Amino acid sequence: MSIHDTRETPAIRCRGLRKQFGDTVAVNGIDLEVRRGECFGLLGPNGAGKTTTIEILEGLQPKDGGEVQLLGMTWEHDAEAIRQRLGVQLQESEFSDRLTVEEIVAMFRSFYRQGATVRELIDFVQLGEKRGTQVRHLSGGQRQRLSVACALAGDPDILFLDEPTTGLDPQSRRQLWDVCEAFRARGGTILLTTHFMDEAEKLSDRIAVLDRGVIIALGTPDELIASLGGAHVIEFAATTVPPVARMEALPGVSRVHERDERWQLTVDEPHRSLPALLAELEKAGGTLTALTTHRATLEDVFLSLTGRALREQ
Structure with missing residues (x-):
């Protein structure tokens, strides 16, 4: 030794x-x-x-x-x-x-x-x-x-x-x-x-x-996930998307990110952010083509930091 x-x-x-x-x-x-x-x-x-x-x-x-x-x-x-x-x-x-x-x-x-x-x-x-x-x-x-x-x-x-x-x-x-x-x-x-x-x-x-x-x-995994600024992610695609500044101003939204023609909003309270997002989409004249929500994960952290998914090999 x-x-x-x-x-x-x-x-x-x-x-x-x-x-x-x-x-x-x-x-x-x-x-x-x-x-x-x-x-x-x-x-x-x-x-x-x-x-x-x-x-x-x-x-x-x-x-x-x-x-x-x-x-x-x-x-x-x-x-x-x-x-x-x-x-x-x-x-x-x-x-x-x-x-x-x-x-x-x-x-x-x-x-x-x-x-x-x-x-x-x-x-x-x-x-x-x-x-x-x-x-x-x-x-x-x-x-x-x-x-x-x-x-x-x-x-x-x-x-x-x-x-x-x-x-x-x-x-x-x-x-x-x-x-x-x-x-x-x-x-x-x-x-x-x-x-x-x-x-x-x-x-x-x-x-x-x-x-x-x-x-x-x-x-730690929890610390990295917390660094996103929200515990949930709303991901959507639409025919017309509101201006980024409008999405960033939605209630509970801490981060807005675009990848492969899909938008991700990191949020604390999806039950507040989602109705507000739908209202903004209606104002912009857009129609949803995809919508999912999930709890924030390390994959979201990695994507936010690098702009890539870990398994894009």
């Missing part, structure tokens, strides 16, 4: 992190701190710098500038010690199709000086019944849980999860969420990237939104 590693030391800390590829600045001075025992979500569209940031933290990419510490240690001076305390689950992992679950986990367990037994790892990710099954006979969800078991082989303090449930059915997603929550219950720290807003909201204690190499928002 590093002399700098105490329970008060952040699990992950970076200051002024920078990375450039040619003329492209991928990471532009990121400051980030992940506390011990929390699940921290990192969200961003393609090209935001999310993958580059993660790879630098994992030790897979050299940084061009700034400072990175994991558990009080640095890659420059403590690389071997850090590797023994990290678990990395990639979005896609290639395992030999003809090896069994038990053989794969045993191989990964052999890379570390400490950790749970092979049986304990397999049971922890709920693959006990598949212990002797070859990888080629596993479902997508079972393969992802096998990947997590391998990431946990050294009993890590920090677990990196890169879009762990992409391509999985709802039941498999929930099973993987259970594994994540069990890891955190044991005191582990998770850095999560995902393209699913419900997953980010379910698992993350705090979330950072990256865009164009910088963090543009940081907070």
